[in-house]
Amino acid sequence: xxxxxxxxxxxxxxxxxxxxxxxxxxxxxxxxxxxxxxxxxxxxxxxxxxxxxxxxxxxxxxxxxxxxxxxxxxxxxxxxxxxxxxxxxxxxxxxxxxxxxxxxxxxxxxxxxxxxxxxxxxxxxxxxxxxxxxxxxxxxxxxxxxxxxxxxxxxxxxxxxxxxxxxxxxxxxxxxxxxxxxxxxxxxxxxxxxxxxxxxxxxxxxxxxxxxxxxxxxxxxxxxxxxxxxxxxxxxxxxxxxxxxxxxxxxxxxxxxxxxxxxxxxxxxxxxxxxxxxxxxxxxxxxxxxxxxxxxxxxxxxxxxxxxxxxxxxxxxxxxxxxxxx
Amino acid sequence: xxxxxxxxxxxxxxxxxxxxxxxxxxxxxxxxxxxxxxxxxxxxxxxxxxxxxxxxxxxxxxxxxxxxxxxxxxxxxxxxxxxxxxxxxxxxxxxxxxxxxxxxxxxxxxxxxxxxxxxxxxxxxxxxxxxxxxxxxxxxxxxxxxxxxxxxxxxxxxxxxxxxxxxxxxxxxxxxxxxxxxxxxxxxxxxxxxxxxxxxxxxxxxxxxxxxxxxxxxxxxxxxxxxxxxxxxxxxxxxxxxxxxxxxxxxxxxxxxxxxxxxxxxxxxxxxxxxxxxxxxxxxxxxxxxxxxxxxxxxxxxxxxxxxxxxxxxxxxxxxxxxxxxxxxxxxxxxxxxxxxxxxxxxxxxxxxx
Numbered sequence: 001x002x003x004x005x006x007x008x009x010x011x012x013x014x015x016x017x018x019x020x021x022x023x024x025x026x027x028x029x030x031x032x033x034x035x036x037x038x039x040x041x042x043x044x045x046x047x048x049x050x051x052x053x054x055x056x057x058x059x060x061x062x063x064x065x066x067x068x069x070x071x072x073x074x075x076x077x078x079x080x081x082x083x084x085x086x087x088x089x090x091x092x093x094x095x096x097x098x099x100x101x102x103x104x105x106x107x108x109x110x111x112x113x114x115x116x117x118x119x120x121x122x123x124x125x126x127x128x129x130x131x132x133x134x135x136x137x138x139x140x141x142x143x144x145x146x147x148x149x150x151x152x153x154x155x156x157x158x159x160x161x162x163x164x165x166x167x168x169x170x171x172x173x174x175x176x177x178x179x180x181x182x183x184x185x186x187x188x189x190x191x192x193x194x195x196x197x198x199x200x201x202x203x204x205x206x207x208x209x210x211x212x213x214x215x216x217x218x219x220x221x222x223x224x225x226x227x228x229x230x231x232x233x234x235x236x237x238x239x240x241x242x243x244x245x246x247x248x249x250x251x252x253x254x255x256x257x258x259x260x261x262x263x264x265x266x267x268x269x270x271x272x273x274x275x276x277x278x279x280x281x282x283x284x285x286x287x288x289x290x291x292x293x294x295x296x297x298x299x300x301x302x303x304x305x306x307x308x309x310x311x312x313x314x315x316x317x318x319x320x321x322x323x324x325x326x
Numbered sequence: 327x328x329x330x331x332x333x334x335x336x337x338x339x340x341x342x343x344x345x346x347x348x349x350x351x352x353x354x355x356x357x358x359x360x361x362x363x364x365x366x367x368x369x370x371x372x373x374x375x376x377x378x379x380x381x382x383x384x385x386x387x388x389x390x391x392x393x394x395x396x397x398x399x400x401x402x403x404x405x406x407x408x409x410x411x412x413x414x415x416x417x418x419x420x421x422x423x424x425x426x427x428x429x430x431x432x433x434x435x436x437x438x439x440x441x442x443x444x445x446x447x448x449x450x451x452x453x454x455x456x457x458x459x460x461x462x463x464x465x466x467x468x469x470x471x472x473x474x475x476x477x478x479x480x481x482x483x484x485x486x487x488x489x490x491x492x493x494x495x496x497x498x499x500x501x502x503x504x505x506x507x508x509x510x511x512x513x514x515x516x517x518x519x520x521x522x523x524x525x526x527x528x529x530x531x532x533x534x535x536x537x538x539x540x541x542x543x544x545x546x547x548x549x550x551x552x553x554x555x556x557x558x559x560x561x562x563x564x565x566x567x568x569x570x571x572x573x574x575x576x577x578x579x580x581x582x583x584x585x586x587x588x589x590x591x592x593x594x595x596x597x598x599x600x601x602x603x604x605x606x607x608x609x610x611x612x613x614x615x616x617x618x619x620x621x622x623x624x625x626x627x628x629x630x631x632x633x634x635x636x637x638x639x640x641x642x643x644x645x646x647x648x649x650x651x652x653x654x655x656x657x658x659x660x661x662x663x664x665x666x667x668x669x670x671x672x673x674x675x676x677x678x679x680x
Contacts, residue, residue, distance in 0.1 A: 025471070051471055057501050062460050062494035069464020072449070075471070077464075089490070096454045097461060104438045104450050107655040141656055141663075165658035240662045 001184055007177040009151035010040045010116075013158035014078065018048050021076060024162055027054045027063050028080025028116075037082055038118055038177055064090040067113050068097050076162055077113045084119040084171075085128025091136070098167045099142030111142075111167040114158070119147075120211040120261050121308055122175035124301040131298055132262035134210075137169045138239035138271070145238040146192060147171040147210040151181045153196075153236060156188040164192065171238070173211040195242035197249070201231030204318050205249040207272055208259040209235035212309055216259050219314035228318060238268055246272065247279045254285035255321040259309045264292040286324030289317045330528050332542050332574060335549040338602045340610025348553040354616045360401055360548050361612060362626045364393035364605045367417045369630035370426050373637050374416075374433070378583040382641055383433040387414045391546070391578030394604030395511050397421060398551025399573070402559055403479065405447070408469075410462040410480040413451040414511075418481060422448040426633070427640035436647050456482055456489030459508065463495045466504035466562075477562035479507040479555070485516025487532065488524045496536040496570070505562035507555065508533075508570045511545060513577035518590040530572035538568045545575030546604040549611075576602070650677035 004012070018024045026041055032055040035042030045053035056063050060081060067077035081087045087094075094115065101109045121130035138145045144166050148154040154172070161168040190196065198213065199220050208216035213234045220230035231249050235241065250256055256276060258269040273288040291309040299307045333348050352360075371388050378386040389396060396417025403409060403421065411418055419429050424441045431440040432451055439450040452458035462480035469476045486492050487510060499506050512529055514521055525532065533540025543554040551573055558569035576599040580587050587596075612618045653668045671677050 057494075057497050059494040059497060061491055062463075062498050065457065065460025065491060065494070066464030066467060066498055069461040069466070070468045071464075072443075072461065073465050073468025073472070075468050092454065093457060093460065093491070097452075097457050100438070101450070102658055103655045105443055105655075106437065106439050107658070108442045108444050109450075110658050112658075144657075144661075166661075243662070 001182045003180050003182055004151050005178050005180050006148070006151045006154045006172070007038055007040050009155040009183050010158050010172065011042055011044070012183075013155040014041065014162075015044060015047070017078075017159045017162040018044065018052065021162070023074060024076045024078065025052045025054060025070060026078045026080065027056050027067060029056050029058055029063075029082050031055060031080050036080060038174065040116070040172075041080065060086055060090040061093050064093040064098060064115060068093065068101065068111065071111050071113050072101075072109050078162060079113065079115045081115060081117045083129045084117050084131040084133055087117055087133060094137065094143070095140050099140045102166070103142065110165045112165050114161045114168050114170050116170045116172060118174040118177070119171040120173050120175060121298060121304050122211055124304070126301070127298065130304065132260070132293070134169075134171055134238050135262060135267045138268055143167055143169060143239065144193070145169040145171065146236060147173060147238060148236065149173060149176060149210060149213040149234050151179075152183045152189060155183045155185075157192055157236070160188065160192040171210060175211050176214070193237040193240055193242060195236055195245045196234045197231065197245065198234050199230065199232040201229040201253065203229045203253055204255040204257060204321055205231045205233060205246070205253045206257045206259060206314065206318070207233050207235065207246060209238055209268070210261070212259040212261060215309055215311060216314060219311045219318070222311055222315055223318055228322065230318060241272065241275065243275055243279065246276055250276055250280045251283040254283050255324075256284070256288040257291060257314065257317045257321060258288065259291045259314055261293050261308055263295045264290045265295050267292065286321040289321055291317050330542060332544050333550045333554050334544040334547050335553060336547045336607055336611050338546070338607055340607050340614055342611065342615060345550070348550065348557065350549045350553045352549065352552065354612075354618075357549065357608065357616075358612060358618065358622070360397050360552070361605070361608045362629075363397045363401070363417070363420060364548065364608070365626050366630045366633055367393055367397065367420050368605060369634050370637055371416060373634035374430060375579075375583060377430075377638065377641055378433070383430060384435045386433050386583045387581070388579040388583075389414050389416050391576045391599065391604065392511055392513055393417055394548035394608070395545040395551055395573040395575045398548040399479065399481075399509050399555045399571075402552050402555035404477070404559070406474075407477045407479065407559060408447045408449070408465055410449045410458040410465070410478070411451060412455070412458065412482050412486070413453050414483070415481050419448060422446045424448060426637050427644070430637070430641055431644065434641060434644055436644055456486040456491040458482065459486070459492045459495035460498070463499045463502075463504050463506055466499070466506040467502055469505055470502070475563045477505050477507060477559040479509055479559065481509050481511065483516060484510060484512040484514070484521045484524050484529060485519065486510070487529050496533070496568075499568035500537040503565070503567040505565070506568045507558045507562055508568060509555065509573065510570065511573050511575055513575050515577050515581070515587070515591065517581045517585060528572065530570055533570035538570065540570040540572065542572045542574055545573030546602050546607060548604060548608050575604075648677055
C-alpha cells in the first residue's frame with residue numbers, strides 16, 4: 001500500500017500501461033512538458049519521448065479523429081480532453097467513428113482507445129470547466145463510460161481501460177484529483193465495469209458516481225447519527241451499469257436515492273431508476289428519488305454550491321423515502 | 327480559372343502534352359489496362375444505378391466523370407499503402423481488388439461496411455463528410471511511429487474542404503509531417519452547391535497556408551492523375567510529408583440516385599464537360615498514338631457487360647442478414663445490454679435465419 005493523490009495514481013497507472021505495451025500513446029493539449037493542466041501526465045514525455053506522449057495542436061476533433069487512425073493501425077491511444085466543456089468539438093468523431101467503426105468494419109477494426117476527461121464541478125472554475133457530459137456518451141451504443149473516485153480505482157481502472165478493446169470514456173472527477181488515499185499496487189480491486197459498495201446499510205440505498213460519491217458518503221455518516229443505516233454504492237461504470245449489485249442492494253433496503261451533478265432530465269439517474277423499478281418493483285417501499293443538479297447551464301462559481309447535490313439535500317431525500325413507511 | 331495552372335499530360339482531344347514537372351513512364355499496356363479499368367468501373371456504376379432504379383439498392387452514388395481521377399490515383403498506390411475513401415470511391419475500391427458486389431453491400435442495406443479493410447488496405451466507407459481525413463492522418467502517424475515506408479491516401483470531395491475536420495487534418499498532417507496524401511476530387515458540385523461556395527480560391531492553394539505543397543491536376547486525364555499521385559505518395563513514403571492533390575473533374579451524373587441535378591445546373595455546363603470525358607480522352611490517345619485496334623476496345627466493352635451481369639446476379643442473390651446479427655460487433659467485448667437485446671429478440675421469435 002502506498003498513499004497518493006488521484007492525479008498521481010492516474011500518472012502511475014498510465015506509466016505502467018505504457019511500460020507494459022509500447023503501442024500505448026498519449027495525446028492531448030499541454031500534456032508534454034507541462035504534464036497536463038492537472039499534471040496527470042507529469043514526467044511521462046520525458047521518460048517515453050515525444051512520439052508516445054504527443055503534445056497536440058489545439059483541436060479536439062483532431063485529437064480523437066487521429067486517435068481513430070492510430071487505433072486502426074494497432075496503437076492504443078489515450079486522449080486527454082483538457083476540460084469536460086471542451087469535448088464537444090470531438091463529439092462528431094466520438095459518436096460517428098469511435099462508437100461505430102468496430103460495427104461498420106464488421107469487427108476488423110478495434111477502437112481500443114481511452115478518452116480521458118476531467119469532469120464535474122466543485123472547483124470554483126469559470127464556465128465550460130465544470131460540466132457533466134456523461135449521459136451523451138452513456139447513451140451512445142458502442143461506447144463505455146467509467147469514472148474512478150479513489151486513487152486505488154484510478155490507478156487500476158486507467159490500466160484496465162487502456163487494455164480494453166472497446167473505446168472508453170474515462171471521466172475523472174476533478175474535485176478529487178488532489179485527495180490522497182492508499183493504493184494497492186499488487187492487485188486490482190475488481191473488474192472495470194463492477195460497481196463497488198462503499199458503505200453497508202439496511203434502510204436506504206444511495207447510488208452515486210464520480211464527484212458525488214464523497215458527498216453521498218458524508219450524508220450516510222450524518223444519517224447514521226440520526227439512526228438511519230444508509231448503503232452507498234459507487235457506480236464506477238456508468239455504461240454499462242452494474243445492475244446486479246444495485247438490484248441486490250435495493251432488494252435489501254427497498255429504498256433508492258440516486259445522486260449526480262448533472263441535471264436529472266434524461267440522465268444516468270433516470271436510467272438507473274427505470275432499470276431498477278423494472279427489476280425490483282416488488283421490493284420497493286418508496287418511490288425512487290433523485291438528488292441532482294438543476295436544469296440550467298452550470299452556474300457561476302459563487303453559487304455552484306447551491307447547484308450541486310449537497311449533504312443536506314441527500315439527507316432530505318433519505319428522510320422522504322423513509323417517510324413512505326407503510 | 328483559365329490562368330490556374332493545371333497538370334495535364336493528355337489534352338481533352340487525347341493529344342500527349344509535356345508538363346514541366348510531371349511525366350509518365352507507363353507502357354502502352356499499362357495505359358490500355360487503365361482504360362479497361364475506367365470502362366469497367368463506369369459500366370458497373372451504371373448497372374448499380376439501374377439496380378437502384380429497380381428497387382434492388384436503397385441508394386447509389388454514381389462516379390461517372392470521375393473515372394480518371396479514381397483509377398489514376400488508385401493505380402498509383404503500392405500494395406502496402408492504405409487508403410481512406412468517402413462513399414463514392416468505387417474506382418479506388420476496384421484498384422484495391424475489392425470485388426464489386428462488396429461495394430454494393432452497403433447500398434443494398436445488408437451492412438454498414440462491405441469489406442474487410444485490413445485485407446484490402448482500403449478503409450470502410452465514411453459518410454459523415456470529412457471525418458476520414460483525420461482518421462487517415464492518425465493512421466499515417468502510426469505508420470511514422472512504426473518506421474514503415476508506407477503512404478496513406480485519403481479521398482474526399484470539394485464540399486468536404488469546408489469541414490473543420492479536413493482543415494484540422496491539414497494542420498495535424500503539417501505539424502507532424504504525416505505521410506499522407508489528401509486527394510480531393512473537385513467535381514464542381516457538393517450536391518447542389520458549386521465549388522465557389524466552398525472556396526474563394528482554387529482548393530489546391532489552401533495547402534500553402536497550411537505549410538505543404540498543393541497541386542491541381544486535370545482530373546479527367548488519367549495519365550496526369552497517375553503521375554501526380556505517384557509522386558506525392560513516393561514523397562510521403564520518403565518522409566517528405568503531406569501533399570494536397572486537387573483533381574479538377576466533373577460529376578457527370580447526380581450526387582446520388584436521390585438527387586435531381588437539373589434543378590441546379592444548366593445543360594450547357596453538362597454538355598461542355600461531355601467533351602472532356604475521361605474515357606474518350608484516353609481512348610483517343612490510344613487509338614491515335616498507339617494504333618490500338620477497334621476490336622480490342624470492343625472486347626473491353628463485352629467484358630464490362632459480362633461483369634455487370636455478374637454484379638446484378640450477385641446483388642439479386644445477396645441474402646438479407648440475420649436480424650440477430652445487429653448485435654454482432656457492436657462492441658468488441660461482452661456487454662450486458664447486447665446480451666439482453668439478443669435474448670429479447672430471440673424470445674420475440676425474430677432472427678435465427680440468414
